[in-house]
Amino acid sequence: MVIKTEPFVVNIGPAHPSTHGVFRMRATLDGEVVLDIEPVFGYLHRGIEKLAEERTYTQIIPLTDRLDYLASMSNNLAYVLAVEKLAGIAVPERAEYLRVIMAELQRIASHLIGVGAFLNDCGAFMTPILYMIREREKILDLFEMVCGQRLTYNYMRIGGVSHDIPEEFLPALKKFVDSMPGFIDEYDQLLKENEILLARSKGVGILSREQAINISASGPVLRASGVKWDIRKVDPYSIYDRFGFEVPTGSAGDCYDRYRVRVEEMRQSVRILKQAVEKLPAGEVRSEVSHLVRPPAGEAYGHIEAPRGELGFYLVSDNSIAPYRFHVRAPSLLNLTALREMVVGWKVADVLAIFGSIDICMGEADR
Amino acid sequence: MSLFDPGLNLSAYYPGTLPPEWPGGYWIHWGVFVVIILAFVLLMAMGFIWLERREVGRFQARLGPNRVGPFGVLQPVADAIKVLTKEDIIPAKGDKLVYWLAPVVAFVPVLMVFAVVPFQDGALLADLNIGILYVVAISSVSVVGVFMAGWSSNNKYSLLGAMRAVSQLVSYEIPLGLSILGVVVLAGSLSLNSIVEAQHIPFILLQPLGFLIYMAAAAAEINRTPFDLLEADSEIVAGFHTEYSGMKFALFYLVEYCEVLAVSVIVTTLFLAGWKGPLLPPLLWFLIKVFGVFTVIVWVRATVPRLRVDQVMAFAWKCLLPLALINLLITGIQVLVWPEVLPWAVVFLNLAIMVVLILLWSKFFKLGGGRVEV
Numbered sequence: 001m002v003i004k005t006e007p008f009v010v011n012i013g014p015a016h017p018s019t020h021g022v023f024r025m026r027a028t029l030d031g032e033v034v035l036d037i038e039p040v041f042g043y044l045h046r047g048i049e050k051l052a053e054e055r056t057y058t059q060i061i062p063l064t065d066r067l068d069y070l071a072s073m074s075n076n077l078a079y080v081l082a083v084e085k086l087a088g089i090a091v092p093e094r095a096e097y098l099r100v101i102m103a104e105l106q107r108i109a110s111h112l113i114g115v116g117a118f119l120n121d122c123g124a125f126m127t128p129i130l131y132m133i134r135e136r137e138k139i140l141d142l143f144e145m146v147c148g149q150r151l152t153y154n155y156m157r158i159g160g161v162s163h164d165i166p167e168e169f170l171p172a173l174k175k176f177v178d179s180m181p182g183f184i185d186e187y188d189q190l191l192k193e194n195e196i197l198l199a200r201s202k203g204v205g206i207l208s209r210e211q212a213i214n215i216s217a218s219g220p221v222l223r224a225s226g227v228k229w230d231i232r233k234v235d236p237y238s239i240y241d242r243f244g245f246e247v248p249t250g251s252a253g254d255c256y257d258r259y260r261v262r263v264e265e266m267r268q269s270v271r272i273l274k275q276a277v278e279k280l281p282a283g284e285v286r287s288e289v290s291h292l293v294r295p296p297a298g299e300a301y302g303h304i305e306a307p308r309g310e311l312g313f314y315l316v317s318d319n320s321i322a323p324y325r326f327h328v329r330a331p332s333l334l335n336l337t338a339l340r341e342m343v344v345g346w347k348v349a350d351v352l353a354i355f356g357s358i359d360i361c362m363g364e365a366d367r
Numbered sequence: 368m369s370l371f372d373p374g375l376n377l378s379a380y381y382p383g384t385l386p387p388e389w390p391g392g393y394w395i396h397w398g399v400f401v402v403i404i405l406a407f408v409l410l411m412a413m414g415f416i417w418l419e420r421r422e423v424g425r426f427q428a429r430l431g432p433n434r435v436g437p438f439g440v441l442q443p444v445a446d447a448i449k450v451l452t453k454e455d456i457i458p459a460k461g462d463k464l465v466y467w468l469a470p471v472v473a474f475v476p477v478l479m480v481f482a483v484v485p486f487q488d489g490a491l492l493a494d495l496n497i498g499i500l501y502v503v504a505i506s507s508v509s510v511v512g513v514f515m516a517g518w519s520s521n522n523k524y525s526l527l528g529a530m531r532a533v534s535q536l537v538s539y540e541i542p543l544g545l546s547i548l549g550v551v552v553l554a555g556s557l558s559l560n561s562i563v564e565a566q567h568i569p570f571i572l573l574q575p576l577g578f579l580i581y582m583a584a585a586a587a588e589i590n591r592t593p594f595d596l597l598e599a600d601s602e603i604v605a606g607f608h609t610e611y612s613g614m615k616f617a618l619f620y621l622v623e624y625c626e627v628l629a630v631s632v633i634v635t636t637l638f639l640a641g642w643k644g645p646l647l648p649p650l651l652w653f654l655i656k657v658f659g660v661f662t663v664i665v666w667v668r669a670t671v672p673r674l675r676v677d678q679v680m681a682f683a684w685k686c687l688l689p690l691a692l693i694n695l696l697i698t699g700i701q702v703l704v705w706p707e708v709l710p711w712a713v714v715f716l717n718l719a720i721m722v723v724l725i726l727l728w729s730k731f732f733k734l735g736g737g738r739v740e741v
Contacts, residue, residue, distance in 0.1 A: 008523065010523045010524070010527075016604065017604060018602070029527075031530070032527070032530075032531075032676050032677070119672060122672040122673065123592065123593070123595070123602075123672045123673020123674075124592075124670075124671065124672040124673070125423070125592055125668055125669055126423075126427060127423075127426060127427050127669050127670065130427040130428055130429060131427070131428055134428050190670075194671065194672070195729075195734075196593050196671050196672045196673070196674055197672050199674065199675075199678055199733075199734035200672060200673075200674070200675060200678075204738075345738045346738055347675055347676060347677065348527065348602055348603070348676075349596075349602045349673070349675045349676065350675065352602055
């Protein structure tokens with residue numbers, strides 16, 4: 001007897017334990033096998049780009065905090081870089097160093113959540129993410145010292161940063177930088193060669209080099225596919241050309257490589273932090289800039305290597321106090337377009353592991 | 368037969384354990400032990416809920432519940448009160464009778480397992496001469512309840528969970544049964560009381576491979592990590608009990624912990640010499656071992672990620688089943704050929720065999736890949 005079967009549709013999300021926010025996947029399943037998947041965006045759309053066009057350049061900084069809320073410092077940095085490029089504003093030396101320190105701390109904090117959430121999606125019962133939150137907590141404490149906030153920092157300013165660091169910041173940062181490599185080793189001991197993790201992630205969700213370039217993926221997703229592309233190296237912004245660090249890449253482009261690239265990037269960030277703390281000069285942290293910046297008419301694109309990939313802000317000025325056009329190149333959104341190619345043919349469980357390994361933030365994708 | 372007729376006088380069978388004035392009547396014995404078992408299971412399940420949350424908290428670098436009562440011991444009570452006051456929702460398009468019946472069908476068999484478990488020598492409800500067979504048979508009825516829950520919820524996640532439940536639980540019955548057979552061969556009896564009495568040294572030493580197979584298969588039977596596919600919260604939300612709320616959900620939650628308790632008790636009885644132990648009273652030894660086994664299960668849960676559904680099935684059929692068969696063969700040969708050999712020589716021989724077999728399998732048996740062309 002031949003049993004007649006037919007595929008059925010499951011809505012994974014928008015309210016689901018592991019969709020990292022409010023992402024929805026309309027999955028067509030044949031039993032456990034995924035036949036097709038249709039991503040549905042927009043549940044977290046707040047119209048940030050339009051809101052920004054109604055505000056002055058300085059007022060936009062808190063809005064950028066709300067894009068990728070797991071990497072607010074990076075968003076701040078990318079935006080102020082774009083405005084400074086547009087208006088031709090110089091930044092004091094000390095502020096540049098502080099910006100690099102904050103951006104690298106933010107990268108570690110974001111990767112900790114990214115890796116932890118990926119392992120959670122692989123079915124680990126909260127343990128890895130809670131260990132990583134333990135270390136992220138120390139970074140959040142550091143951020144709280146400098147700007148009083150733990151999630152939406154609003155720390156960078158056009159022409160510098162909002163305030164200088166307090167006295168207790170540097171000793172605490174040094175302590176963190178010294179202890180962090182030990183913690184990364186601890187995670188590796190637990191997970192790097194875990195047989196179940198290898199079975200779940202090695203060879204799963206392969207994104208080939210060509211595909212990754214074609215969809216203009218960036219960040220760890222692109223580097224795991226073997227492309228050595230890091231904005232900090234290929235188009236050094238701020239003062240990144242002064243630090244020595246490697247760009248870790250993967251070879252297979254599978255979930256495991258994406259996880260490894262993130263862990264190695266944390267090590268490299270610690271290396272940058274070490275150098276930045278040593279070289280940190282004294283002096284001003286903010287150049288004299290009016291609160292009502294009025295850049296000359298024109299356009300500028302400022303981009304950085306954010307934890308999730310190339311984060312860019314495209315600004316068009318009509319010589320008024322608000323941007324004429326404000327556009328965000330969100331790495332989460334572009335990396336997410338690779339999802340369908342990666343998941344078709346895998347099982348339901350793999351869909352969420354692959355989705356977790358892309359490490360997206362819906363605040364940024366839906367804006 | 369009158370109510371107080373000594374139809375089954377256990378104190379005559381087991382002098383020295385049960386008090387000499389133990390009422391001999393079958394029905395009185397039955398009544399007393401039903402109360403004991405209910406109290407034991409419910410108290411231990413609550414204790415396990417508290418202990419698991421505290422232990423997992425420790426494993427995860429946090430404290431765990433510590434607000435309700437000293438060290439948070441009353442947390443399960445607070446949870447129970449909360450769950451009882453919740454609205455009881457039945458899906459409008461669900462199959463109401465099956466939906467209502469499912470938690471009961473899942474819960475009753477787990478409770479029935481404890482009927483044949485000896486808490487100490489002879490202290491058990493019914494010393495069935497086919498005790499362990501009864502345990503295996505009864506505990507596999509639970510899967511029907513799980514499938515009923517998944518089917519009647521009219522929810523796609525629940526249905527996926529139910530599908531996984533049937534395939535996984537039925538598959539793991541086989542290595543589970545085969546790994547128990549090794550113990551049965553050694554003890555020469557199916558009665559749990561006789562199996563404990565036969566353990567002059569704990570069978571975990573004579574049956575290390577069987578112990579590991581049993582633990583793996585039992586973890587799959589009771590939906591524990593790394594085999595907790597039925598309620599994989601990161602994939603299918605809560606699996607078969609996604610739609611359940613209120614007391615019905617509480618029953619499923621209770622089933623989960625009663626199953627863990629049942630497995631801990633069976634492992635203690637089969638492999639860890641049950642109530643036997645020096646110095647301390649037998650009942651205390653029994654409880655210590657049960658909590659020890661439970662801690663190991665929690666430890667595994669807090670440590671490893673979850674396998675995928677096809678990998679779980681492959682693990683049962685390609686890894687556990689052949690190993691269980693080899694284990695049974697070796698045990699049979701040892702019992703036939705050297706019935707009089709010093710046990711310690713066999714202990715080391717079996718340990719060596721276990722290491723060699725596991726290394727061999729880990730070399731040739733690889734999980735991974737699994738993409739289907741569509």
